[in-house]
Amino acid sequence: MLVIFQHVYKMSMMKNTRMGCFQLSKSCCVFISLFCALSTHAQNKNTATTAAPVAACSASEFKALAYTINDAQLREERAKDWLAKYGKSCAIDQIEIILSNQAVWLGTADTPVIISTIETIYKQKKGAAEDLAKSVDKPKGNANNK
Secondary structure (H helix, E strand, O other), X not given: XXXXXXXXXXXXXXXXXXXXXXXXXXXXXXXXXXXXXXXXXXXXXXOOOOOOOOOOOOHHHHHHHHHHOOOHHHHHHHHHHHHHHHHHHOOHHHHHHHHHHHHHHHHHHOOHHHHHHHHHHHHHHHHHHHHHHHHHHOOOXXXXXX
């Protein structure tokens, strides 16, 4: 790198001849190209590779999906796909938000298939939460708790 700086400096000190300007321009181009290549390599080297994002459910994502698709049939298909992909990973509070707002968000795409899918996911989550609450509230092995 130091050699390139020295070369550019020497070229800039030359008399303003046609050959000197050409050499200076050529040297500057080489220097700039080398600098860009090295800085790009350094950026790529310092960038950590990221793992694939974890599938997470967010009611706001479902809302955004519903509001950005104008065609009702396409909106229904995308909603089904989204529920199939993210429904099982949804927290119960997110499913409750979707359940409460699905008619407004989906409009005419809120078909019986979508309704039953959301209700099924909600019932599964609600049942799992109740089972967990029962197992925590009621310790096993005590005769008085049966």
